[in-house]
Amino acid sequence: MKIAIDAMGGDNAPSIVIEGIALALKKFSDFEAVIVGNETQLKPFLEEFKIADHDRIEVVHADEVVTMGEPSTIALRSKKNSSITVAATLVSKGKADAIVSAGHTGAAVAATTVKIRTMEGIERPAIATIMPARDGKFILCDAGANTDCKPQNLAQFAIMAEAYYKLMFGKEEPTIGLLSVGEEDAKGNDLTKETFKILSGMPINFIGNVEGNDMFEKKADIVVCDGFVGNVVLKNSEGLAKTIMFWLKRSFTKKIIRKIGALLAKGAFEDLKKMSDKNEYGGAPLLGLKKPCIIGHGSSNAVAIMNAIRVAREFLNADVNDKISKRITESNISID
Amino acid sequence: MKIAIDAMGGDNAPSIVIEGIALALKKFSDFEAVIVGNETQLKPFLEEFKIADHDRIEVVHADEVVTMGEPSTIALRSKKNSSITVAATLVSKGKADAIVSAGHTGAAVAATTVKIRTMEGIERPAIATIMPARDGKFILCDAGANTDCKPQNLAQFAIMAEAYYKLMFGKEEPTIGLLSVGEEDAKGNDLTKETFKILSGMPINFIGNVEGNDMFEKKADIVVCDGFVGNVVLKNSEGLAKTIMFWLKRSFTKKIIRKIGALLAKGAFEDLKKMSDKNEYGGAPLLGLKKPCIIGHGSSNAVAIMNAIRVAREFLNADVNDKISKRITESNISID
Numbered sequence: 118m119k120i121a122i123d124a125m126g127g128d129n130a131p132s133i134v135i136e137g138i139a140l141a142l143k144k145f146s147d148f149e150a151v152i153v154g155n156e157t158q159l160k161p162f163l164e165e166f167k168i169a170d171h172d173r174i175e176v177v178h179a180d181e182v183v184t185m186g187e188p189s190t191i192a193l194r195s196k197k198n199s200s201i202t203v204a205a206t207l208v209s210k211g212k213a214d215a216i217v218s219a220g221h222t223g224a225a226v227a228a229t230t231v232k233i234r235t236m237e238g239i240e241r242p243a244i245a246t247i248m249p250a251r252d253g254k255f256i257l258c259d260a261g262a263n264t265d266c267k268p269q270n271l272a273q274f275a276i277m278a279e280a281y282y283k284l285m286f287g288k289e290e291p292t293i294g295l296l297s298v299g300e301e302d303a304k305g306n307d308l309t310k311e312t313f314k315i316l317s318g319m320p321i322n323f324i325g326n327v328e329g330n331d332m333f334e335k336k337a338d339i340v341v342c343d344g345f346v347g348n349v350v351l352k353n354s355e356g357l358a359k360t361i362m363f364w365l366k367r368s369f370t371k372k373i374i375r376k377i378g379a380l381l382a383k384g385a386f387e388d389l390k391k392m393s394d395k396n397e398y399g400g401a402p403l404l405g406l407k408k409p410c411i412i413g414h415g416s417s418n419a420v421a422i423m424n425a426i427r428v429a430r431e432f433l434n435a436d437v438n439d440k441i442s443k444r445i446t447e448s449n450i451s452i453d
Numbered sequence: 454m455k456i457a458i459d460a461m462g463g464d465n466a467p468s469i470v471i472e473g474i475a476l477a478l479k480k481f482s483d484f485e486a487v488i489v490g491n492e493t494q495l496k497p498f499l500e501e502f503k504i505a506d507h508d509r510i511e512v513v514h515a516d517e518v519v520t521m522g523e524p525s526t527i528a529l530r531s532k533k534n535s536s537i538t539v540a541a542t543l544v545s546k547g548k549a550d551a552i553v554s555a556g557h558t559g560a561a562v563a564a565t566t567v568k569i570r571t572m573e574g575i576e577r578p579a580i581a582t583i584m585p586a587r588d589g590k591f592i593l594c595d596a597g598a599n600t601d602c603k604p605q606n607l608a609q610f611a612i613m614a615e616a617y618y619k620l621m622f623g624k625e626e627p628t629i630g631l632l633s634v635g636e637e638d639a640k641g642n643d644l645t646k647e648t649f650k651i652l653s654g655m656p657i658n659f660i661g662n663v664e665g666n667d668m669f670e671k672k673a674d675i676v677v678c679d680g681f682v683g684n685v686v687l688k689n690s691e692g693l694a695k696t697i698m699f700w701l702k703r704s705f706t707k708k709i710i711r712k713i714g715a716l717l718a719k720g721a722f723e724d725l726k727k728m729s730d731k732n733e734y735g736g737a738p739l740l741g742l743k744k745p746c747i748i749g750h751g752s753s754n755a756v757a758i759m760n761a762i763r764v765a766r767e768f769l770n771a772d773v774n775d776k777i778s779k780r781i782t783e784s785n786i787s788i789d
Contacts, residue, residue, distance in 0.1 A: 296685060
């Protein structure tokens with residue numbers, strides 16, 4: 118089992134990526150790391166984290182990187198020798214079985230979709246993100262890969278997210294909700310009303326529409342939506358959480374007595390930070406490709422990279438793609 | 454100046470609605486309240502709040518109410534004698550100049566749109582909601598009136614929200630952002646890409662795309678989107694804020710030392726609550742109708758009702774509709 122890792126992707130690459138790979142090599146004995154990046158830049162870190170001579174690594178040189186401000190398409194147009202494009206190409210050629218990147222999300226989606234391609238019966242890949250609910254977690258899918266979708270795409274996202282939920286949380290029939298603006302089936306926009314009908318006829322645990330506030334109360338294990346809405350929700354949630362913490366901090370530092378209170382209750386704030394820890398699951402998979410693809414958050418730390426590798430391994434070990442294929446066939450969703 | 458008030462709408466109607474009207478009558482001498490609802494039920498509250506014999510009230514009987522679980526269309530179909538429909542009819546017949554309701558939002562939108570109708574040149578009315586940013590406030594429009602929109606609709610929302618922003622915050626050229634999934638003009642879905650082009654050519658202070666996280670940093674005074682996305686964002690924000698407060702409370706009560714800390718810092722939590730006070734502006738206007746229509750939150754208190762009446766008066770006093778008309782003509786947005 119070979120996992121191609123984009124060593125140049127992420128805010129703190131390549132240092133923390135190499136550190137994460139070193140952690141994963143220690144923890145998991147069943148995979149080989151194909152490390153893609155600028156050899157000269159990687160060398161000191163491979164030495165620092167003592168894996169330069171490890172028997173389960175291989176370094177593949179790529180002399181370019183897609184940086185955060187660049188358009189997604191650059192990975193396929195002018196920067197064909199970027200680490201993400203080279204890693205995706207390795208997978209497409211059968212030289213690796215899965216891919217991990219904490220770099221530019223759009224570039225990763227573009228490069229993997231074009232190089233690795235979608236599984237048979239899947240028209241569009243989708244990003245599945247694990248989000249914290251009041252109690253437990255839920256999966257939001259699509260969190261940003263597709264800005265314009267057909268109802269059939271959303272139906273496929275439901276099947277793909279179901280397989281991912283089973284893998285991560287071991288629940289056999291996770292509940293699936295459709296993100297909309299009212300609970301009744303007649304509520305929503307043209308896309309969700311049509312999707313509602315398709316989901317109702319599928320062999321899944323569909324519980325109907327869920328609203329923006331229902332998600333955090335975990336009315337459904339999986340919340341399905343198009344990637345435009347999903348990305349807005351994801352970023353809205355991140356932005357609001359940050360803003361509330363900002364307000365709290367500002368208010369806590371206004372008066373001495375509050376400062377003392379905040380000091381005593383320090384642990385509570387640390388608990389809160391843990392609730393939205395992005396490193397625990399290593400990132401979000403791009404579901405529906407022929408090979409597993411895990412996209413880490415730009416701010417991934419070494420533990421996040423190790424977890425992304427862990428999840429990629431689990432995808433392969435559990436044959437998640439094979440399971441999705443079977444469920445897609447069973448569900449008989451026709452794409453025009 | 455006569456303002457029709459749906460006395461039966463809201464979680465605590467008619468009690469708090471009558472209390473709010475009494476407050477408004479004391480504070481503002483320039484309006485008459487046309488109180489619409491079940492006369493028998495209203496009587497004791499009119500007496501309790503000492504306005505039964507007030508010379509600036511008139512009670513118009515309506516024997517039905519649209520309740521929260523009912524479909525929006527019921528206001529126009531089977532419950533034609535509901536308080537919201539009767540109030541909207543009064544406005545349409547010139548017997549009142551504006552309308553205030555804290556009842557069923559969908560029913561209020563349906564009844565007012567059909568009875569009062571949109572202004573010339575406006576195809577669809579839109580809900581404008583004031584939301585708290587890190588510092589200051591921003592307006593989200595449309596927050597839920599239209600689930601499927603054309604680019605021209607969004608362009609009109611921008612003009613209408615601009616007039617409302619000027620009225621509420623006195624800023625002459627508020628900045629306008631388009632809610633999307635990336636900053637570049639080529640980012641977004643089909644709707645936002647087309648809208649971007651139209652907004653760029655309009656005589657407004659358009660600053661380009663804003664993302665879900667940018668809103669709370671107040672990159673723009675006004676954030677324009679379709680009502681499906683707007684409603685999801687609004688409810689997502691309410692749900693997440695509630696969830697974060699739940700987590701904090703749970704975590705603060707875990708240990709004695711934290712409980713003491715929370716007690717000392719009590720004021721900080723009260724500050725936080727004030728940040729998202731929904732009663733301050735009395736609700737959200739449904740912009741674009743021939744007469745001002747203010748929709749209060751279901752959980753409105755008496756101060757919120759008073760503020761909704763205050764805002765309705767300000768709409769009339771400042772001729773906001775007239776200003777919107779002129780700006781629509783200047784902007785020359787063609788609706789196919």
